[in-house]
Amino acid sequence: MSSVSISNELNELLMGKNVHIQLSVPQLVEKVLNRNEGLLTSTGAVRATTGKYTGRSPKDKYIVEEASTKDKIDWGSVNQPISEEVFTNLYHKVIHYLKEKDEVFVFKGFAGADKKHQLPIQVINEYAWNNLFAHQLFIRPNEDELKDHKAEFTVISAPNFKADPSVDGTKSETFIIISFERRTVLIGGTEYAGEIKKSIFSIMNYLLPENNILPMHCSANVGREGDVSLFFGLSGTGKTTLSADPNRRLIGDDEHGWSSNGVFNIEGGCYAKCINLSREKEPQIFDAIRFGSVLENVVVDEDTRVADYDDSTLTENTRAAYPIEAIDNIVVPSIAGHPNTIIFLTADAFGVLPPIAKLTKEQAMYHFLSGYTSKLAGTERGITSPQATFSTCFGSPFLPLPATRYAEMLGEKIDEHNAKVYLVNTGWTGGEYGVGNRMKLAYTRAMVQSALEGELTNVETVKDEIFGLEIPLHVPGVPDEVLQPNKTWADQDAYEKKAKELAAKFRENFKKFTNVSNDIEQKGGPIA
Missing domain, CATH: 3.40.449.10 (Phosphoenolpyruvate Carboxykinase, domain 1)
Structure with a gap:
């Protein structure tokens, strides 16, 4: 035909x-x-269920x-x-x-x-x-x-x-x-x-x-001075939480393009996960779920029609769809200038990546291509201990072109617009999952705020001996000892063993990129 x-x-x-x-x-x-x-639910949203397919079918x-x-x-x-x-x-x-x-x-x-x-x-x-x-x-x-x-x-x-x-x-x-x-x-x-x-x-x-427009799987917001920030991160890294800042206006929560004019939202709405949603934790999302919104696979009381966001009977992947105008603090239209700051979020369950690190262009391209975070025990059948997972460019299921094409474009735009890039670990500190503790949200917010306000541009740093990352020695509102992961572990031998284990996983994953320049592989990744 x-x-x-x-x-x-x-x-x-x-x-x-x-x-x-x-x-x-x-x-x-x-x-x-x-x-x-x-x-119809008690807030006026429509609730629908999707049968046996409660997520995407990549195969x-x-x-x-x-x-x-x-x-x-x-x-x-x-x-x-x-x-x-x-x-x-x-x-x-x-x-x-x-x-x-x-x-x-x-x-x-x-x-x-x-x-x-x-x-x-x-x-x-x-x-x-x-x-x-x-x-x-x-x-x-x-x-x-x-x-x-x-x-x-x-x-x-x-x-x-x-x-x-x-x-x-x-x-x-x-x-x-x-x-x-x-x-x-x-x-x-x-x-x-x-x-x-x-x-x-x-x-x-x-x-x-x-x-020559870079499509990006990220959230974006803009500050009072017009400064633009991007947040890349896989599920569970805190992308939605950290980009929803009352002092910054939301450009979009998931998909953007970066053109010669700046950043623009690809969508006109939001598709938020709502498992365990509450007004206390996510007030913007909670209050956006009103007439015209769509709830997907959320359990609802048949009599009161009140949504139970804590109930995962149908799926953990419960969702809410609503227009971006349902959020109060937004940019209209969803367009802004060139990014000043780019944040790569990871939830490292091995507890060895620093809570914040400054990235060179080569390191940014390396970590963009890697797209690392951890899957935790219990999140998928068969996973009994934390597992490293890598999603190229933080969105591998949606990339029709070779991943290096997107990474090269990112590197060019970082150079052209002098964007500062940071790796932020919202995962574990003081030990791996089950031993250490999750990084305090207050500390992460303080680190992100310092990065966005330019306070880390000229700060003194120390180089991580395993991952080659530049770690700030001081961040306002964060204890100095928290910033260097090796200092938070009681057992230094255990730390070094676990850090080298993760570094090896990075190197093994990166072997699939056969046409990447030596500069990115050697200067960007863990020290061999």
């Missing part, structure tokens, strides 16, 4: 009498309730192997190739399936707050609640923008359409397929809304570098 025939088939679907285009939030909420897709994600893209994609276990024939056959089946539905929902909007680099998108949904999710997560057009809106990428989500692997060429009933030539994402067999969000991010990770 040609691109023209695919386009014609899509147009036929969109012209159908069963299609609702750009329903308002109240209309979508009514549809969700009338169709029994979810229930079911594919990119179509096409002439114009096949030599650019970093093929492998993350970017799995699939044939044009498989995509075309599934596309035809999904479109036919949606034509037969009583109702289909379409959202038209944008990815990218910087209008010079916006991607017009449309999201076509079998479920009203998935469409409400798209409405809240992406950038919503005004009336004039909607009149002239022409989607350059389309996401089609049909959760109840399940593939037959023996016929359709997939690994399971579930599929998430990106075709860059057809400018289309096909999603089937999963109700999990995060697949919609992350498909667009994957697309932006492919398209933006073509315009």
Whole structure:
């Protein structure tokens, strides 16, 4: 099937009498309730459940192997190739399936707050609640923008359409397929809304570098003097907590682009984890969950309709989706200047990385490519002790291009804009997990604040003998002895053994990057 025939088939679907285009939030909420897709909670948010898929399905994600893209994609276990024939056959089946539905929902909007680099998108949904999710997560057009809106990428989500692997060429009933030539994402067999969000991010990770824009999986905020900071970090490192600063305005909480003009949010909303959420710990997120927000897999009392954020019966990965405007302290529009400070967050359960360290450009590129944190015992089946985990560029599942492309762009921008980069360990001190203690949040906040305010630029440092990191000797509000991890361990031999163990894991992980300059590997990583 040609691109023209695919386009014609899509147009036929969109012209159908069963299609609702750009329903308002109240209309979508009514549809969700009338169709029994979810229930209304005590705060006015909609709660939906997603069945057996309560997270992304990375083994079911594919990119179509096409002439114009096949030599650019970093093929492998993350970017799995699939044939044009498989995509075309599934596309035809999904479109036919949606034509037969009583109702289909379409959202038209944008990815990218910087209008010079916006991607017009449309999201076509079998479920009203998935469409409400798209409405809240992406950038919503005004009336004039909607009149002239022409989607350059389309996401089609049909959760109840399940593939037959023996016929359709997939690994399971579930599929998430990106075709860059057809400018289309096909999603089937999963109700999990995060697949919609992350498909667009994957697309932006492919398209933006073509315009010398670095796509980033990070949060961003701006200070009163206009200074911009970025926070990179995997789950559990404190990215959301530390970027939600009452003295700084939020640009965005998860996905950004860094262009020649500065930083811009890719999204128009937030998709926050809400397990153990409370107003005391996360007041901004807690209060954002109101009418129009979407709660995913959160347990709700059937009588009172009050959400129990501590209940993980359905999943630990409970989520809340809401527009960024639900946060009071934000930048409007979600655009700011070039970053002054970049924070890499890690939760080191081995207790050997310093709580804060200054990074050179080479070290920044090394740790960006490494994307290190720890998985703790109990977080996944079979994990009985802390395990080092590495996610390239702090977002490996969403990178269609070779990782070194993103790292090189980061290095160039650090140089060009003289950004200061710090590695901040929010993990353990005084011993590994089970022996030492988690770094006090008050200390981490004090270190981050000092970094953002430029107080560490010229501070005296000492070099870590194993990791080669420059550790500040003094940080306001933090005891000096806390800053050097070897001084917090009672058993120095145990410290050195554990530190060398982690350093070896860094070096082993880095072997997969075969086209990295010697400067990055030798100057950036642990001392051999």
